[in-house]
Amino acid sequence: MNTLITLIVPVYNVEPYIEECLTSLVQQTYPHLQIVIVNDGSKDRSREIAASFQKEDARITIVDKENGGLSDARNAGMAHIKGEYTAFVDSDDVLARDWVEKTLRAALLNRADIVQTNHVYMWPDKMLIDSRTQHHTLPFLLEREDAMRALIDNVYLKNFAWGKLYRSELIKDKPFPVGKLFEDMFWQHLVFHDATLVAYVQEALYGYRQREGSIIAAYSVKHMDILDGILDRCRFMKLYYPKLYEKQREEAVQMHLIHYKLLARKPFNKQWQRARRRIKREMVQGLLMQPVLSREEMIKQHRLFLKSPLLYIGREGIEKGRRAAGLTQTVSPLRPVTGEAGLI
Known part of the structure; x- marks a missing residue:
């Protein structure tokens, strides 16, 4: 070659x-x-x-x-x-x-x-x-x-x-x-x-x-650019890949929920308040309104968020506390690299 x-x-x-x-x-x-x-x-x-x-x-x-x-x-x-x-x-x-x-x-x-x-x-x-x-x-x-x-x-x-x-x-x-x-x-x-x-x-x-x-080390409002990107991709899928549109919307819902949790850790000021309102607006009356969700846990999170973002954040805080106390276990997909999977 x-x-x-x-x-x-x-x-x-x-x-x-x-x-x-x-x-x-x-x-x-x-x-x-x-x-x-x-x-x-x-x-x-x-x-x-x-x-x-x-x-x-x-x-x-x-x-x-x-x-x-x-x-x-x-x-x-x-x-x-x-x-x-x-x-x-x-x-x-x-x-x-x-x-x-x-x-x-x-x-x-x-x-x-x-x-x-x-x-x-x-x-x-x-x-x-x-x-x-x-x-x-x-x-x-x-x-x-x-x-x-x-x-x-x-x-x-x-x-x-x-x-x-x-x-x-x-x-x-x-x-x-x-x-x-x-x-x-x-x-x-x-x-x-x-x-x-x-x-x-x-x-x-x-x-x-x-x-x-x-x-990705320190969260800022600029990190919400990824939400613009995933919404742009939703519109693209609707136009060119309609069979994949709902799948992409589900991933977009998940990404918005993740960012709302990150925003909830920030001080309560006008900048972060606008950012939280933006996510809620997109979920309630924007492109992500009434998505067809397939994963049970995602359905629960989405319903709770629509009922009350504060309840959603409260639930996530409780789950985090349980994990920290060892009452529940989460499994990371990352594992140590073996000899077969190394770079050299």
């Missing part, structure tokens, strides 16, 4: 992690790479470290720009795509040495437009994997509607832009929305909509780093 693959790496103030990330790219077993590093106005030594790799490897290009956020950096990188296939790699993450080789082989052998591998969650002292992905019942190759259904489930096929190899023609005309958190939620379904076949590789070959300072 001599197909050129483009790897786009947005970089902003990741000095502690970028060396490990770039090392995992330049040491790929598949050599035909174009590595586009987008320096998004870093103020630490990230750019300097990237330049040291560029001196040693002619496959690397550095694009410098003023800070504009992750979406803007990815868009800048897409303007430089030369490869037949493209992947996004976050600059604090790592790839297994054969990630490119295995995803490209899956793409070429199956004529797949998108290939996603499984991934591990990396902390400084441990690596965990979603145990649900270890009992693989999903077909290896999915046609468009089945792939979109799996994207809504968000278990095997994830809503993240990273961890996937894309046929470049699919994404060149689809910029990420600038200024949004959770930009992938606005973007991923548009790409899947234009894909004929999507392949899934169960092997965990992508390392997704968990760290302080990431966009």
Whole structure:
């Protein structure tokens, strides 16, 4: 195989992690790479470290720009795509040495437009994997509607832009929305909509780093961008995938309930009050009014919320107290990575 693959790496103030990330790219077993590093106005030594790799490897290009956020950096990188296939790699993450080789082989052998591998969650002292992905019942190759259904489930096929190899023609005309958190939620379904076949590789070959300072570490009103994204996707499903519309609305209800719980922990001021009212309005008279819910627990939560958001929050507080006291048990899908599921 001599197909050129483009790897786009947005970089902003990741000095502690970028060396490990770039090392995992330049040491790929598949050599035909174009590595586009987008320096998004870093103020630490990230750019300097990237330049040291560029001196040693002619496959690397550095694009410098003023800070504009992750979406803007990815868009800048897409303007430089030369490869037949493209992947996004976050600059604090790592790839297994054969990630490119295995995803490209899956793409070429199956004529797949998108290939996603499984991934591990990396902390400084441990690596965990979603145990649900270890009992693989999903077909290896999915046609468009089945792939979109799996994207809504968000278990095997994830809503993240990273961890996937894309046929470049699919994404060149689809910029990420600038200024949004959770930009992938606005973007991923548009790409899947234009894909004929999507392949899934169960092997965990992508390392997704968990760290302080990431966009999910501290909740703010901007985090509600994800609600805009999931509502946008609901409207999209209603138009193009009516059979999946109620399934997507159910996921949207769940996401709104999660965010209402997060908002309930915030001080009672006008900003947070407006945010809570927004969620209630969407659930009572907006797009999520009278959804068809399939999960019993979701039905209970939804009914209680409609009856009284305060009662809903009170119930959640009681359940949290019971879990803390050991009266009930919850099972996390994450478990330690075994030797078979490691990155190397």
